[in-house]
Amino acid sequence: MSTEAERETIALEGPILVIGAGLIGGSIGMALAHAGLDVLVRDSSPGTTLLACELGAGRQEEGGDSPQLVVVATPPDVSARIVLEALEEFPEAYVLDVASVKQHIAEEILAGARARGLDSSRYVGTHPMAGREVAGVVAARGDLFRGRAFVVVPTPATSPRSYALAKLLGIELGAAVVEIDPDAHDEAVAYVSHVPQIVASLLAGRLTSASEAALGLSGQGLRDTTRIAASDPRLWVEILSANAGRIAPILRALGDDLAELTQALEVLNEPDPQPGSRARIARAIASGNDGVARIPGKHGGGAENFCKLTVLVPDEPGELARLLGDMGEEQINLEDLRLEHSLGQRVGLAHVSVMRADEQRLTAMLEKRGWARAGTE
Numbered sequence: 001m002s003t004e005a006e007r008e009t010i011a012l013e014g015p016i017l018v019i020g021a022g023l024i025g026g027s028i029g030m031a032l033a034h035a036g037l038d039v040l041v042r043d044s045s046p047g048t049t050l051l052a053c054e055l056g057a058g059r060q061e062e063g064g065d066s067p068q069l070v071v072v073a074t075p076p077d078v079s080a081r082i083v084l085e086a087l088e089e090f091p092e093a094y095v096l097d098v099a100s101v102k103q104h105i106a107e108e109i110l111a112g113a114r115a116r117g118l119d120s121s122r123y124v125g126t127h128p129m130a131g132r133e134v135a136g137v138v139a140a141r142g143d144l145f146r147g148r149a150f151v152v153v154p155t156p157a158t159s160p161r162s163y164a165l166a167k168l169l170g171i172e173l174g175a176a177v178v179e180i181d182p183d184a185h186d187e188a189v190a191y192v193s194h195v196p197q198i199v200a201s202l203l204a205g206r207l208t209s210a211s212e213a214a215l216g217l218s219g220q221g222l223r224d225t226t227r228i229a230a231s232d233p234r235l236w237v238e239i240l241s242a243n244a245g246r247i248a249p250i251l252r253a254l255g256d257d258l259a260e261l262t263q264a265l266e267v268l269n270e271p272d273p274q275p276g277s278r279a280r281i282a283r284a285i286a287s288g289n290d291g292v293a294r295i296p297g298k299h300g301g302g303a304e305n306f307c308k309l310t311v312l313v314p315d316e317p318g319e320l321a322r323l324l325g326d327m328g329e330e331q332i333n334l335e336d337l338r339l340e341h342s343l344g345q346r347v348g349l350a351h352v353s354v355m356r357a358d359e360q361r362l363t364a365m366l367e368k369r370g371w372a373r374a375g376t377e
Contacts, residue, residue, distance in 0.1 A: 010161055012168040014038040017067040017093075019082055021045075021052035023132060024098055025073030026140030029057030031173050034142050040065055052137045066090070069165055072097040077238045080108035087118045094122045094162050096169070100189060101242040102127065102153045102182040110155060124162045125153035125182065127189070128175060135232040143174070150175035153185050190246040197228055197236060198251065204229035220340040220349075257284065306335055307359045310374035311350045311366060315341070323350060323371065330365045332358050349374060 014037045018029045021043040029052065033039045039058030043049040053059055070086040072079055076099040083105075086095045099105055102125045113120035129149040132139055150170030154163050170177040180188070204226040207215065240247060261284050264277040313319050320339075327334060336353035354362050366373055 010164045010168070012037065012165060012172055013068055015040050015065055015067045016058075017042060017061070017065070017070045017086075017090075018058060018073055019043070019070065019086065020073035021048050021057060021137045022073060023135055023137065023139050024128065024130075024144075025071065026052050026055065026057045026137035027130075027142060027144040028071055028073060028098070028128075028169075028173065030055070030140055030142035031145065033058050035172055037172075040067060048137060052140075055137060055140065056142075057137065057140060067093050069093060069169070070095045071169070072099075075099075075235055075238045076101050076105060076242045080105045080112065083109050083123060084112045084116065084118065087113065087120070087122060088116065091119070094124075094165050096124050096126050096162075096166050098126050098128055099242075100127055100193065100239050102185045104242060106153070106155045106182045110157060113157075120155070120157040121159035122162055123155065124158045124166045125155065126166050126170070127151040127153065127185065128170070128173065129193075130175075134230070135235065145170075146174035148175050150177050151185060152177060152179045153182050154179070155182070186243050187246050190243055190250055194240060194243055194247050195250050195254070197231060198240070198247070199254075200226050200229040201231075201236075220338075260284075306353050307356050308336075308351055308353045309359075309362060309366070311352055312347045312372040312374060313350045315346050315348055320348075320350065323352075326365060326369050326371075327352075327362070330361060332362050332365065 014032075016032055016037055017040040018025045019042045021029070021041050025041075025043075029039045029041055033056055040061045041049050041052045041058040042061060043052065049060060067090055070090060070093050072082045072086060072095065074082050074097075079097045079099040083095050083097050086093070097105060106125055109123055110120050112118070113123070127150075128145050129151060130145045132141075132144070150173060152163065152166045152170065154166075167177050207226070260280060264280040267273050267277040311323060313323055324334065332354060334352065335355060336351075338351040340349040340351065352362070363373075365371075
């Protein structure tokens with residue numbers, strides 16, 4: 001597919017019709033409009049369409065508009081229907097969806113296209129691997145996809161030109177284009193997106209029974225592990241329902257892990273605990289270390305390629321900028337940055353990640369320029 005597509009002479013010229021002016025559709029529209037492309041916006045809510053246009057996601061459709069590409073950015077439960085309608089309404093246009101599940105949508109589109117005599121070669125599935133815990137076009141950002149994966153998920157019927165346009169869209173959004181088949185995609189997102197959402201939501205849900213005094217002690221660890229729990233419940237019901245068959249086995253295995261760890265803790269709470277429980281707890285934590293080490297970094301390598309130094313940054317205007325400026329002057333590239341503020345502290349903690357090869361230079365720079373460190377990871 002990709003070899004043939006690369007030989008195609010095709011350009012992303014527009015107009016591009018975005019159907020669904022939510023967070024993802026709005027962000028796609030903003031990015032493409034900023035790049036100078038003619039973007040049309042359609043939403044089931046006229047008010048949302050107007051708002052998206054006012055925010056810079058494109059312009060309203062007019063009579064006679066004939067899009068080159070239609071981007072369906074609707075919830076997954078209606079994506080197949082909207083794709084089929086777009087294939088019928090615009091017989092010369094290429095159509096893609098950006099839903100976060102792919103297998104059942106692709107099957108429904110191919111079956112529907114056969115039944116209605118539509119050209120399914122003009123369809124290709126995609127999934128930009130980016131989002132925010134807040135929903136709606138007011139949260140849209142034109143740079144949302146920069147540096148993120150843009151997954152192209154062709155079907156057996158997808159034409160080389162359809163594939164090429166989808167790839168060009170991902171490049172225009174500033175994303176890294178990856179190709180994967182629908183079944184493998186849905187299994188992958190179950191691990192890296194859907195189950196993490198469930199775990200974060202369940203953990204945050206337990207906080208409803210915590211006392212105000214307990215919540216007052218919240219640190220960055222809790223905020224990190226519950227950040228995505230603020231996501232839109234309506235959207236996630238549709239996403240999780242569409243990928244239930246791949247999510248359930250992972251949750252079942254996770255439940256077994258939790259049951260084993262719970263049993264170990266209960267044994268330790270007994271007056272005369274049997275040996276072995278501490279080892280079971282240690283294995284659970286160590287298994288987490290192994291999993292984290294497999295998560296790729298910015299350049300695709302594992303966590304072992306990076307080191308993290310924690311720098312104390314005074315809570316004053318310009319101090320963080322000064323730290324980053326000092327790194328730039330020493331030609332030390334920042335791979336990742338996470339900020340943490342503690343209650344009552346007059347400093348923040350900047351967790352700075354750099355390549356292992358830059359660790360000594362960063363350490364020397366911090367010492368030379370008077371930056372205090374809290375530790376190295």
